[in-house]
Amino acid sequence: xxxxxxxxxxxxxxxxxxxxxxxxxxxxxxxxxxxxxxxxxxxxxxxxxxxxxxxxxxxxxxxxxxxxxxxxxxxxxxxxxxxxxxxxxxxxxxxxxxxxxxxxxxxxxxxxxxxxxxxxxxxxxxxxxxxxxxxxxxxxxxxxxxxxxxxxxxxxxxxxxxxxxxxxxxxxxxxxxxxxxxxxxxxxxxxxxxxxxxxxxxxxxxxxxxxxxxxxxxxxxxxxxxxxxxxxxxxxxxxxxxxxxxxxxxxxxxxxxxxxxxxxxxxxxxxxxxxxxxxxxxxxxxxxxxxxxxxxxxxxxxxxxxxxxxxxxxxxxxxxxxxxxxxxxxxxxxxxxxxxxxxxxxxxxxxxxxxxxxxxxxxxxx
Amino acid sequence: xxxxxxxxxxxxxxxxxxxxxxxxxxxxxxxxxxxxxxxxxxxxxxxxxxxxxxxxxxxxxxxxxxxxxxxxxxxxxxxxxxxxxxxxxxxxxxxxxxxxxxxxxxxxxxxxxxxxxxxxxxxxxxxxxxxxxxxxxxxxxxxxxxxxxxxxxxxxxxxxxxxxxxxxxxxxxxxxxxxxxxxxxxxxxxxxxxxxxxxxxxxxxxxxxxxxxxxxxxxxxxxxxxxxxxxxxxxxxxxxxxxxxxxxxxxxxxxxxxxxxxxxxxxxxxxxxxxxxxxxxxxxxxxxxxxxxxxxxxxxxxxxxxxxxxxxxxxxxxxxxxxxxxxxxxxxxxxxxxxxxxxxxxxxxxx
Numbered sequence: 001x002x003x004x005x006x007x008x009x010x011x012x013x014x015x016x017x018x019x020x021x022x023x024x025x026x027x028x029x030x031x032x033x034x035x036x037x038x039x040x041x042x043x044x045x046x047x048x049x050x051x052x053x054x055x056x057x058x059x060x061x062x063x064x065x066x067x068x069x070x071x072x073x074x075x076x077x078x079x080x081x082x083x084x085x086x087x088x089x090x091x092x093x094x095x096x097x098x099x100x101x102x103x104x105x106x107x108x109x110x111x112x113x114x115x116x117x118x119x120x121x122x123x124x125x126x127x128x129x130x131x132x133x134x135x136x137x138x139x140x141x142x143x144x145x146x147x148x149x150x151x152x153x154x155x156x157x158x159x160x161x162x163x164x165x166x167x168x169x170x171x172x173x174x175x176x177x178x179x180x181x182x183x184x185x186x187x188x189x190x191x192x193x194x195x196x197x198x199x200x201x202x203x204x205x206x207x208x209x210x211x212x213x214x215x216x217x218x219x220x221x222x223x224x225x226x227x228x229x230x231x232x233x234x235x236x237x238x239x240x241x242x243x244x245x246x247x248x249x250x251x252x253x254x255x256x257x258x259x260x261x262x263x264x265x266x267x268x269x270x271x272x273x274x275x276x277x278x279x280x281x282x283x284x285x286x287x288x289x290x291x292x293x294x295x296x297x298x299x300x301x302x303x304x305x306x307x308x309x310x311x312x313x314x315x316x317x318x319x320x321x322x323x324x325x326x327x328x329x330x331x332x333x334x335x336x337x338x339x340x341x342x343x344x345x346x347x348x349x350x351x352x353x354x355x356x357x358x359x360x361x362x363x364x365x366x
Numbered sequence: 367x368x369x370x371x372x373x374x375x376x377x378x379x380x381x382x383x384x385x386x387x388x389x390x391x392x393x394x395x396x397x398x399x400x401x402x403x404x405x406x407x408x409x410x411x412x413x414x415x416x417x418x419x420x421x422x423x424x425x426x427x428x429x430x431x432x433x434x435x436x437x438x439x440x441x442x443x444x445x446x447x448x449x450x451x452x453x454x455x456x457x458x459x460x461x462x463x464x465x466x467x468x469x470x471x472x473x474x475x476x477x478x479x480x481x482x483x484x485x486x487x488x489x490x491x492x493x494x495x496x497x498x499x500x501x502x503x504x505x506x507x508x509x510x511x512x513x514x515x516x517x518x519x520x521x522x523x524x525x526x527x528x529x530x531x532x533x534x535x536x537x538x539x540x541x542x543x544x545x546x547x548x549x550x551x552x553x554x555x556x557x558x559x560x561x562x563x564x565x566x567x568x569x570x571x572x573x574x575x576x577x578x579x580x581x582x583x584x585x586x587x588x589x590x591x592x593x594x595x596x597x598x599x600x601x602x603x604x605x606x607x608x609x610x611x612x613x614x615x616x617x618x619x620x621x622x623x624x625x626x627x628x629x630x631x632x633x634x635x636x637x638x639x640x641x642x643x644x645x646x647x648x649x650x651x652x653x654x655x656x657x658x659x660x661x662x663x664x665x666x667x668x669x670x671x672x673x674x675x676x677x678x679x680x681x682x683x684x685x686x687x688x689x690x691x692x693x694x695x696x697x698x699x700x701x702x703x704x705x706x707x708x709x710x711x712x713x714x715x716x717x
Binding site: 081082083085088091092095096108110115188189 | 505511516551554558564565
């Protein structure tokens with residue numbers, strides 16, 4: 001009884017200016033019209049999954065279809081600047097992006113003073129799978145995940161959108177194995193020339209060197225660096241470049257990939273940080289000993305993704321056309337990819353705690 | 367700089383070329399398919415019992431003139447169509463004056479105007495005063511188009527503009543400041559809900575730049591500037607509710623060509639430029655006439671003699687508004703002239 005049918009109003013509007021042909025179409029449509037249930041009554045919140053500073057996430061059900069959904073309730077309250085920017089960005093970009101490898105925004109509804117985003121329900125993410133040490137995955141599995149990431153990212157880039165927060169934690173995985181890019185809270189439209197953007201974006205471990213150098217103008221290459229870091233992390237199963245602060249991060253990058261020079265990266269000295277700071281010079285660490293299982297083509301792609309010069313770094317489109325994805329072994333079918341069960345997550349959590357304790361004890365001794 | 371290499375020349379224009387814009391993809395503007403009424407999700411709220419919202423052409427946000435003159439919520443509440451238009455005009459002028467003093471980009475201002483026009487198709491002026499919605503939609507638009515300004519700054523400019531006192535000394539602790547802050551924060555969500563979170567807007571500016579790419583062979587910067595100003599002024603009227611963005615861009619371009627007396631010809635193609643972009647000639651001419659009507663009305667109101675006093679200073683580009691004034695002074699824009707020149711059937715080679 002509480003279901004309110006909104007669409008009925010539609011039939012009352014006049015159709016003066018529509019041609020005869022269109023009238024016929026309309027009459028057909030009226031017969032096939034789907035009635036829309038009032039969304040406030042269409043969703044049921046079941047249990048709390050997580051909570052952040054600006055939002056609470058619930059698991060829920062779409063009553064009209066029985067589909068499992070995630071409901072993100074945006075807290076509105078005493079914020080100084082009114083409506084939260086990240087939520088507003090998420091609405092803006094997810095409405096525009098529809099792709100199998102990008103999280104789907106199903107609906108938005110409001111409830112008194114709250115705004116609720118209804119998102120696809122995705123139970124695990126890539127970080128969980130990487131950390132679950134019981135899960136074994138092959139070269140073909142890595143290829144499959146990389147392919148899905150790049151497809152989703154290419155769709156963002158061809159729609160002129162920068163993601164700016166790619167990390168394994170934001171690459172969500174659905175129950176049938178499809179990888180989906182999520183969390184568009186830091187994204188923005190890209191394209192207006194000479195537009196100044198902030199360089200304080202992307203989680204530090206996945207932040208591109210030009211951002212660490214304080215560049216205010218950058219492009220799609222920022223996302224590609226993050227993808228490169230994720231690629232290396234998938235092969236190593238630990239974060240490839242984990243720095244604790246910005247300067248240490250640069251140091252770690254230079255130790256791993258060699259210090260960039262004016263020859264390898266023309267125009268580097270013009271950026272804010274390198275113009276003031278002298279960096280110590282390291283040679284490049286050979287990758288062969290580090291990535292033992294990786295093939296030649298995989299290392300070639302990784303090197304192109306982790307190129308210092310942003311103008312020469314590979315684009316998402318070119319990366320998709322790279323021979324790595326055409327060579328054998330073929331990427332695994334998403335439905336056959338290793339999946340992270342709840343037990344695995346629990347185990348890894350225990351292990352995480354143990355690791356933490358070990359670290360603390362080590363620090364105490366040193 | 368290295369970072370500029372990847373940037374497209376006319377990014378928004380390319381967006382339209384390579385990729386079907388959001389507007390057409392989801393609204394199915396041309397083929398009129400029913401989109402499961404996805405956009406209906408918001409309008410059950412406060413005034414649900416009083417007004418039924420108008421839904422047109424499967425939620426394209428496009429309405430006919432009759433609808434806007436007879437069945438908007440404000441008119442049902444006793445406003446005359448003229449009153450409503452006046453309120454909309456005032457609110458948009460308010461947005462533009464704030465935007466210009468705060469140096470907010472033109473696309474953001476236009477977005478705010480579109481939000482405001484759409485808002486009043488579903489809510490009444492009686493319950494939602496125009497200036498408050500104008501401030502809220504500008505704040506919302508500034509957030510959504512990455513041109514965010516601090517709320518404090520916007521409020522200060524709002525108060526000084528609303529009281530028409532530029533030198534007003536405004537303190538954060540005054541009652542006035544607090545009141546504006548509360549209204550903006552309250553109406554922000556109200557606007558977002560009423561426009562169905564449909565925040566991605568198709569702008570005429572991008573269409574204009576996209577069209578001008580076809581005429582690269584000679585310098586048309588004066589035409590573009592003038593057309594840009596005509597588009598700015600069109601947002602004060604309800605044109606953005608009645609014509610798709612492409613038509614508005616085309617009619618602005620048409621009018622600019624008329625004023626400058628220039629001819630746009632693409633040498634490769636032997637058709638009029640609007641045929642190249644698949645624009646309906648009839649729709650183009652009616653839109654152009656309407657766009658010109660604004661200026662005609664201003665001239666009539668101020669008596670043709672006092673042309674120099676016409677308030678056309680609301681355009682951001684000073685050079686272009688000067689150009690308009692200059693052309694008006696040379697009486698190209700006298701009512702008779704406009705009507706005859708535009709309604710006569712355009713020959714493909716001469717325009």
